[in-house]
Amino acid sequence: MSAQDTRPLRVVVADDQASVREGLVLILDLLPDIDVVASAANGQEALDRVAEHHPDAILLDLHMPVLDGTETTRRLTSEFPEVAVVVLTTYADDTSVLETLRAGARAYLTKDADRLHIARTLHSAASGLSVLDPKVQATLLAAASAAASAPAQPPHPAPSDRPLPDGLTRREAEILTLMARGMTNAEIATALFLSGNTVKTHISRIFTKTGSRDRVAAIRYARDHGLD
Structure with missing residues (x-):
């Protein structure tokens, strides 16, 4: 040995x-x-x-x-x-x-x-x-059992199913979509099982990549790019 x-x-x-x-x-x-x-x-x-x-x-x-x-x-x-x-x-x-x-x-x-x-x-x-x-x-x-028994859902493209603009990652696109739907940082953290600090870090990167000065601009960006 x-x-x-x-x-x-x-x-x-x-x-x-x-x-x-x-x-x-x-x-x-x-x-x-x-x-x-x-x-x-x-x-x-x-x-x-x-x-x-x-x-x-x-x-x-x-x-x-x-x-x-x-x-x-x-x-x-x-x-x-x-x-x-x-x-x-x-x-x-x-x-x-x-x-x-x-x-x-x-x-x-x-x-x-x-x-x-x-x-x-x-x-x-x-x-x-x-x-x-x-x-x-x-x-x-x-x-798996619950998914197998659930009724089929109509197709709904997620951010990961299509190319993302401006170098956004799948997680950033997911968070941007939740922002556009009116969710707060705390609600996003709970929904995605992330810490509040992690959500803040992602949002800061989203602002940088999308050229958004604030949350309102980021939400407008999301809607313009079909991420809402």
Whole structure:
């Protein structure tokens, strides 16, 4: 067996709650096959710690300030595809699960998982396997069953179904559409399972890309480009 096979798995832990973060660091670092190399209190810190330490995996909370877990996952899988993203969160609704898996997470656990389960999942994800908590599997099965039994809906093009103007990302177009429909930042954050700070950051980028000085101008832009 090679040294690569026997060395501890190098892990970053990211959670905005200090007590949870420190507890995870403590219980995982006690395991002989896990080496917690850094911890982070928000999504941007998570990206910074991964860039600094190049771990094998990151244990990531879903709802964090600065960058939420989904956006952090998206950036991690884009910039550090070799790092396995394992989500550990209290949220197991189908929207949160699907968004995070689509962003590139390899595993999704709820916070009632014990440390050995977390450790096994980290190792599995780092080896390329996907792992879903039983509660998460049940949620996805229920969502799939509901979708299969729902009546067919008339086609309604979403922003992601067509080319977007001025370099807008799919998420920015989605937020711009909700703005045009009269939703506040708080309502948008709730609807998309994002933090308020993340929504503000996206809106700032929307203003820059669309040349809008304020919300009214951005809404006018949305309507002019069929994004309302």
